[in-house]
Amino acid sequence: MLTRKTIIFILQSIMAGMSLALIVLLFNPEWLNSNTDNTATHTYRAAVARSAPAVVNVYASSYFQQQTHPLFQDPIFKRFFGKVPATPNQRRNNLGSGVIIRPEGYILTSAHLVRDADSISITLADGRNGTATLMGSDPGTDVAVLKTDMDALPSITIGDPTRMQTGDVVLAIGNPFDFGQTVTQGIISAMGRTRLGITSAENFIQTDAAINPGNSGGALVNVDGAMIGLNSAMISNTGGSQGIGLAVPVNIAIDVMDQIIARGSVERGWLGIEAQILSPIILEQADLGQTGVLIAGIYENGPAHNAGMMPGDIIVSIDDKPVTDPGQVIRMISDYQPGTRINVKIMRGWEEKTIEVTVNRRPNLLQ
Numbered sequence: 001m002l003t004r005k006t007i008i009f010i011l012q013s014i015m016a017g018m019s020l021a022l023i024v025l026l027f028n029p030e031w032l033n034s035n036t037d038n039t040a041t042h043t044y045r046a047a048v049a050r051s052a053p054a055v056v057n058v059y060a061s062s063y064f065q066q067q068t069h070p071l072f073q074d075p076i077f078k079r080f081f082g083k084v085p086a087t088p089n090q091r092r093n094n095l096g097s098g099v100i101i102r103p104e105g106y107i108l109t110s111a112h113l114v115r116d117a118d119s120i121s122i123t124l125a126d127g128r129n130g131t132a133t134l135m136g137s138d139p140g141t142d143v144a145v146l147k148t149d150m151d152a153l154p155s156i157t158i159g160d161p162t163r164m165q166t167g168d169v170v171l172a173i174g175n176p177f178d179f180g181q182t183v184t185q186g187i188i189s190a191m192g193r194t195r196l197g198i199t200s201a202e203n204f205i206q207t208d209a210a211i212n213p214g215n216s217g218g219a220l221v222n223v224d225g226a227m228i229g230l231n232s233a234m235i236s237n238t239g240g241s242q243g244i245g246l247a248v249p250v251n252i253a254i255d256v257m258d259q260i261i262a263r264g265s266v267e268r269g270w271l272g273i274e275a276q277i278l279s280p281i282i283l284e285q286a287d288l289g290q291t292g293v294l295i296a297g298i299y300e301n302g303p304a305h306n307a308g309m310m311p312g313d314i315i316v317s318i319d320d321k322p323v324t325d326p327g328q329v330i331r332m333i334s335d336y337q338p339g340t341r342i343n344v345k346i347m348r349g350w351e352e353k354t355i356e357v358t359v360n361r362r363p364n365l366l367q
Helices: 004-027 030-031 038-042 045-054 075-081 250-263 282-283 303-307 326-332
Strands: 055-065 087-100 106-110 121-125 129-138 143-147 167-173 182-193 204-207 219-221 227-234 243-249 271-277 293-298 315-318 343-346 351-358
Touching: 030 055, 038 250, 045 055, 045 219, 055 106, 087 227, 106 227, 106 250, 129 250, 143 250, 167 227, 204 227, 227 250, 227 282, 243 250, 271 326, 293 303, 293 326, 303 351, 315 326
Parallel strands: none
Antiparallel strands: 055 087, 055 121, 087 106, 106 143, 121 129, 129 143, 167 182, 167 219, 182 204, 204 243, 219 227, 227 243, 271 293, 293 315, 315 343, 343 351
16 A cells, blocks of 8 residues: 555656656657658648649640751752752751640740740640640740640649749749659749840849759749749750759749730830940949949930930939849830830939930840
């Protein structure tokens, strides 16, 4: 039979053990979930399940005339050997990806993937196959819009790329090397990448999520599975992924899509100027701080020329928004609809003045 002293000892031991356990859990609260699925906080399966069904494989095919050797066109060669038979047309096949944006069948993809294509087919994540037609493309952003008549289509959730920051986790979904749908994971390495010489309207999201040939036109999504970019290109000197992938922000891509659906093409504002960065010496002498872009050239009879702007002028602001680099100036002007009147503040010599300019449509040859 337990004595009173023994019972008190047992109770004291139990209380001491419980107190110790509470102290341990206070400093290690995650131990409370030790019996649950430890992978729950480290998986992106929900994001993939939400977005992957709307990412399709795109196969674009076109005929092209193979070039003959210039020697065969030489008159002397023709005189002795006669006319060389024409080379039969060859077929070129491009593979890539696309993203279903609307369940009515509107798909975003990369313009370089479907350029000159005479037939386009798509394969959905659920295995269904179908055809698509090219509604239009915009080389300036490398964005194209396809339309398919397939039914019961999933569509992707659209995110807000302006809320993304360097270091945020992203997933790239596409069809690299025609392996089939593939998901890679990385982070945003930089926002607003420009001056890469890839397109005329550059404003890329840079990521180290692996983007390989075939990923073009696929989706870049956030950890919630919402699309924040259209995968467009990779920077590589090996032909494979080297950790520098580029995506067009989805808001830009959708604006292109809306314009193509509405009128078949994309209209961008244009001033007809060649802009250059100002040297630190000029910035210091003009007391401009870090603000100002030099007009290095003017297109004859362009909007800037007709408004009286001159090479050597320094653009300080556009509609009271300070400018700091040439890429920013081009993007700001491109965002205006043709026919819009804007106020450009310039410095000419030591005189500051404001010039009203009517934005024109960017010529097609400059797209």
